[in-house]
Amino acid sequence: MNQWFHFSKLQLVYRYNQFSMYNVKIITSTVRPGRKGPLVGKWILEQVQKQGIFTAELLDLGEIDLPLMNEAAHPRMKQYEHEHTKQWSAKIEEADAFIFVTAEYDYSYPASLKNALEYLLHEWAYKPAGVVGYSIGAFGGVRAIQTLKSDLLSLKCVALGEFVPIPNINQFVTDDGAFLPNEQIIGATTLMLGQLQRWTKGMKAIKEDK
Numbered sequence: 001m002n003q004w005f006h007f008s009k010l011q012l013v014y015r016y017n018q019f020s021m022y023n024v025k026i027i028t029s030t031v032r033p034g035r036k037g038p039l040v041g042k043w044i045l046e047q048v049q050k051q052g053i054f055t056a057e058l059l060d061l062g063e064i065d066l067p068l069m070n071e072a073a074h075p076r077m078k079q080y081e082h083e084h085t086k087q088w089s090a091k092i093e094e095a096d097a098f099i100f101v102t103a104e105y106d107y108s109y110p111a112s113l114k115n116a117l118e119y120l121l122h123e124w125a126y127k128p129a130g131v132v133g134y135s136i137g138a139f140g141g142v143r144a145i146q147t148l149k150s151d152l153l154s155l156k157c158v159a160l161g162e163f164v165p166i167p168n169i170n171q172f173v174t175d176d177g178a179f180l181p182n183e184q185i186i187g188a189t190t191l192m193l194g195q196l197q198r199w200t201k202g203m204k205a206i207k208e209d210k
């Protein structure tokens with residue numbers, strides 16, 4: 001075989017690995033029966049899969065069903081007593097990046113997401129996060145998005161400047177439960193995913209440089 005042909009094939013494999021090695025967890029925040037979060041989360045998952053940069057997994061806090069934080073030791077110790085915490089820790093540890101899909105509850109993000117964040121510490125650190133917000137009101141969950149973004153910093157999880165607000169969520173949900181967004185939402189998502197790729201690459205270097 002021609003040695004140059006062989007070399008370029010190796011390069012292709014290297015490049016493929018380089019761009020498909022990131023793992024993103026898409027986390028939906030709400031837990032009530034009939035929640036819209038997973039509908040939006042599923043659509044985001046499809047967009048990530050189309051982008052082809054990340055291995056993606058949708059984590060629905062309603063299914064994960066964490067109790068209120070009940071570990072005795074501070075999460076910085078990583079001395080987890082309960083199986084639900086060990087499993088949650090393992091899932092979040094796997095991630096290189098996150099996309100939080102959050103509803104707005106009382107001008108903030110839901111307590112179920114705050115609880116899920118509080119369980120862990122190191123697992124969130126030095127990883128970027130895109131935030132998608134939605135609400136029944138006109139503001140697209142921006143107050144939830146802003147509060148979440150500032151809280152993430154205390155966990156050393158870095159929220160991107162680019163985010164996706166989805167106002168009047170019900171207009172985008174069909175009778176058979178599909179989420180069908182408009183051009184504005186699609187455009188904001190594309191922009192956010194592009195930035196997430198860039199930040200993931202940079203943050204991975206920071207995380208590994210101890």
Ligand SMILES: Cc1cc2nc3c(=O)[nH]c(=O)nc-3n(C[C@H](O)[C@H](O)[C@H](O)COP(=O)(O)O)c2cc1C
Pocket residue numbers: 030031032034035036037038103104105106107108134135136137138139141169
């Ligand atoms: C407890 C609660 C608080 C809410 N607070 C707000 C709010 O502050 N602003 C808003 O626009 N909508 C608010 N809503 C409406 C939600 O945006 C809407 O119901 C959305 O679908 C909730 O997400 P979920 O379906 O995933 O639970 C609230 C809903 C609930 C259940």
